[in-house]
Each structure stands twice: as C-alpha cells, then as structure tokens.
Amino acid sequence: MQRWKVNLWVLWLGCFLVSAGMTMITPFLSLYLQEDLGLQGQHEIGVWAGFIFASNFITSFFFQPIWGKLSDRYGRKMMLLRSGFGMAIVMALMGFATAPWQLLLLRMLNGVISGYIPAAVSLVSASTPKKKMGFALGTVQSGSIAGTILGPLIGGLMADHFGFRPIFYITGGLLFLASVLSWIMVKEKFDKQAAALAPRTSMMGNLRKLLRIRQLPALFSITFLIQFAMLSPMTLIPLYIGNLSGPTDDIAFWAGFVSAATGLSNMIAAPLLGKLSDRIGSFWILVICLVGAGLMFIPQSFAGSVPELLVYRFLLGCFIGGLTPTVNSLIRRYTPDNSVSQAFGFNSSSLALGNMVGPITGGALSGPIGIEGIFLVSAASLLLTSVWAYISLRRAGVAPAHPTGSK
Numbered sequence: 001m002q003r004w005k006v007n008l009w010v011l012w013l014g015c016f017l018v019s020a021g022m023t024m025i026t027p028f029l030s031l032y033l034q035e036d037l038g039l040q041g042q043h044e045i046g047v048w049a050g051f052i053f054a055s056n057f058i059t060s061f062f063f064q065p066i067w068g069k070l071s072d073r074y075g076r077k078m079m080l081l082r083s084g085f086g087m088a089i090v091m092a093l094m095g096f097a098t099a100p101w102q103l104l105l106l107r108m109l110n111g112v113i114s115g116y117i118p119a120a121v122s123l124v125s126a127s128t129p130k131k132k133m134g135f136a137l138g139t140v141q142s143g144s145i146a147g148t149i150l151g152p153l154i155g156g157l158m159a160d161h162f163g164f165r166p167i168f169y170i171t172g173g174l175l176f177l178a179s180v181l182s183w184i185m186v187k188e189k190f191d192k193q194a195a196a197l198a199p200r201t202s203m204m205g206n207l208r209k210l211l212r213i214r215q216l217p218a219l220f221s222i223t224f225l226i227q228f229a230m231l232s233p234m235t236l237i238p239l240y241i242g243n244l245s246g247p248t249d250d251i252a253f254w255a256g257f258v259s260a261a262t263g264l265s266n267m268i269a270a271p272l273l274g275k276l277s278d279r280i281g282s283f284w285i286l287v288i289c290l291v292g293a294g295l296m297f298i299p300q301s302f303a304g305s306v307p308e309l310l311v312y313r314f315l316l317g318c319f320i321g322g323l324t325p326t327v328n329s330l331i332r333r334y335t336p337d338n339s340v341s342q343a344f345g346f347n348s349s350s351l352a353l354g355n356m357v358g359p360i361t362g363g364a365l366s367g368p369i370g371i372e373g374i375f376l377v378s379a380a381s382l383l384l385t386s387v388w389a390y391i392s393l394r395r396a397g398v399a400p401a402h403p404t405g406s407k
Contacts, residue, residue, distance in 0.1 A: 008136050008139060013181065015143040021174040057355035058108060060355075063115070079118075080179070121140060124136050132278075133278070142325070146263045219393075222385060223324070274325050294383035
C-alpha cells in the first residue's frame with residue numbers, strides 16, 4: 001500500500017478513537033451531574049453541562065494556533081504524539097472528579113494539550129497527492145466526525161453496564177491506543193533543516209499573513225458557524241429524549257443510539273462527498289450540505305417519538321459529511337505549503353470557538369425557548385451560513401460560475 005494511504009487509514013482510526021473518546025461523556029454528562037455530583041433542575045444542569053462540555057474548547061481556542069506553529073517548525077507527527085498521550089492522562093484523571101468545578105478544570109486542561117486531529121489533517125494534506133485531496137480529507141474527517149457522534153453510543157452503552165466513572169478510564173485507554181498506533185505506523189517526510197531556516201514570525205504576524213489570503217477569513221468564519229449550529233443542542237439531547245420517551249432507565253443508551261445514527265450516515269457520506277467534490281468542486285458540496293443540514297434540524301424540533309428523531313438525525317448525518325472536509329480542502333488549496341499547519345491551527349481555533357459558544361448558548365436558551373427551540377436556532381444558523389458561504393466565497397474567487405466548472 002502506498003505510504004499516503006497507510007497514513008490515511010491509520011490516522012482515520014486515530015481520529016475516530018480520539019473523537020469517540022472525547023464525546024463518550026455526552027449521553028450521560030447531564031445525568032452524571034444530576035445523580036453523582038448533586039445538581040438539581042433542568043436549567044441548572046443544562047447550564048453546567050454546557051459550560052463543562054464547552055470548557056475543553058475555550059482553552060483549545062487559544063492554544064491550537066500555538067501547536068500549529070510548532071507543528072510547522074518541528075513536524076506534525078510530534079504534535080500527534082504530544083496531544084494523544086497528554087489527553088489520555090487527563091481523561092483518566094476526570095474519573096476522580098467529585099465536584100462539577102473539578103470536571104470543568106480538567107476539561108479546560110484537556111483543551112490546552114489537545115490538537116491530535118488538526119495535526120492529523122495537516123499530515124494527511126501534506127502527504128496526499130493533490131488529485132486525491134478531497135477524498136483523503138473527506139475520509140480522515142469522516143473518522144473524526146463519526147467518532148464524535150458514535151462516541152455517545154459507546155458511552156451510553158457502557159454507562160448502562162458499568163456506571164459513569166469507568167467511562168473516563170476506558171476513554172483514556174482508547175486515547176493511549178490511538179497514540180501508540182500513530183507512533184508506530186505513521187511516517188512523515190519532514191525537512192527539519194528547511195523548517196529551521198524558515199523566517200520566524202509572531203503569532204499575530206502569522207495570522208495577519210494568512211488573513212491577507214482573501215479566501216481564508218471566510219472559511220474560518222464558516223467553520224465557526226457550522227460548529228456553533230451543530231453543538232448548540234448536543235448536551236441537551238439526553239434531556240430531550242427523556243421528554244419524548246418518558247421515565248426510563250435507558251435514556252443514556254437511547255441518547256447514544258440517536259447520535260450513532262448520525263455517525264453511521266456521516267461515515268458513509270463523507271468519503272463519497274469527498275470524491276464528488278474532487279469532480280464538481282468543494283464549494284458546491286459545501287453550500288448544498290449547509291442547506292440540507294439546516295433543513296434537517298427543523299423536523300427534530302417537532303419529533304413525536306425517539307424513532308422519529310432517530311430518522312431525522314440519520315438524514316442530518318448525510319449532509320454533515322460534506323461540511324468540514326470541504327472547508328479543510330479549500331483551506332489547503334489556498335494556503336502556502338510552509339503555513340499549512342498554522343492555517344489549520346487557526347481554523348481549529350474557529351472550530352473550538354464554535355464548540356465553546358454553541359453548548360453555552362444552547363444551555364442558556366434551553367430555559368427561555370425550550371430544547372425544541374434550540375433545534376430551530378441551529379436550523380436558522382446553518383441556513384444563514386449557507387447564504388454567507390455562497391456570497392463570501394464567490395466574492396473571494398473560490399466558486400466557479402457553474403457546478404461543472406473548475407474547482
């Protein structure tokens with residue numbers, strides 16, 4: 001097998017394990033806060049769950065560009081291993097938390113040392129032939145997104161069988177496994193001498209240089225808006241399923257199962273949409289999927305049963321598969337080779353900002369407008385983002401005149 005393919009599939013598995021490990025707590029976080037850590041009331045639980053889930057991304061927002069800069073200087077693989085092994089330790093420590101604020105601080109620490117997935121995306125983009133870029137980035141991103149959404153199913157199943165705390169130890173083990181696989185099997189061609197001779201610039205200098213590339217500011221903002229819309233209802237889904245199903249002991253399982261439906265369709269759709277973007281252009285895939293995902297959030301607000309919600313979440317995953325990979329593909333296309341990791345680092349900050357603001361906003365609005373209203377907020381956000389993407393990217397010269405034109 002060609003080296004770029006070996007890297008791709010090992011990093012696909014690594015991104016899946018890292019993302020699954022990071023999101024296993026989603027289906028039981030609100031239940032954990034209620035049953036083990038003593039919080040009461042749907043609004044109080046929703047606010048704490050939103051902050052704890054988002055806290056990882058608060059610190060990640062500030063540190064991702066730093067890791068991206070170091071990645072361009074010392075190599076992407078080194079960043080993979082630093083992040084993977086570090087997160088494995090922190091995640092295991094979360095199992096010892098006895099109060100909400102302790103869990104909050106550990107999630108913030110985890111955000112400081114995170115960066116496995118941006119480094120993996122950067123490494124894949126640097127080692128893949130350009131004619132296969134859409135497929136490769138779609139594939140590796142499908143591992144990340146599928147792990148993000150399948151992780152709750154795994155976490156829900158284990159929570160029902162083992163309780164809450166053991167999940168953190170198992171998650172730490174999965175992160176450790178992903179790091180070992182990356183250490184042994186991933187190879188990187190990195191010119192240390194050329195990197196050492198590259199001119200040194202400050203973080204703000206790097207940002208100003210990248211923002212002068214007129215396509216990148218639009219792409220960074222689109223990443224933020226996508227993540228804001230996707231994450232706003234995430235921590236509230238277990239409570240919503242409880243409202244739909246009534247009192248039951250299987251809420252964690254059903255919350256994970258509903259999320260898994262989205263992960264399954266995303267895994268199927270992302271590589272296919274990546275191939276299609278190589279043919280008709282990433283721009284058109286991005287706009288179509290933004291519209292489709294926005295429309296799929298609307299019926300979730302009016303679901304009358306858990307199976308009905310499951311169908312809508314499955315259809316949502318079909319469109320999610322075309323979002324982040326196409327943005328990454330466009331970022332890679334318009335970024336100079338010596339700044340790729342920095343560009344992905346700043347884009348990861350945009351992603352982290354969306355991951356941070358989304359759950360906090362969802363938790364805060366869950367009282368005034370209810371959980372059903374959060375789905376409508378996500379729908380409106382994605383539909384408005386599709387308009388913004390169409391206008392801003394065409395103005396920046398990304399889009400061809402017709403879907404069959406140049407990419």
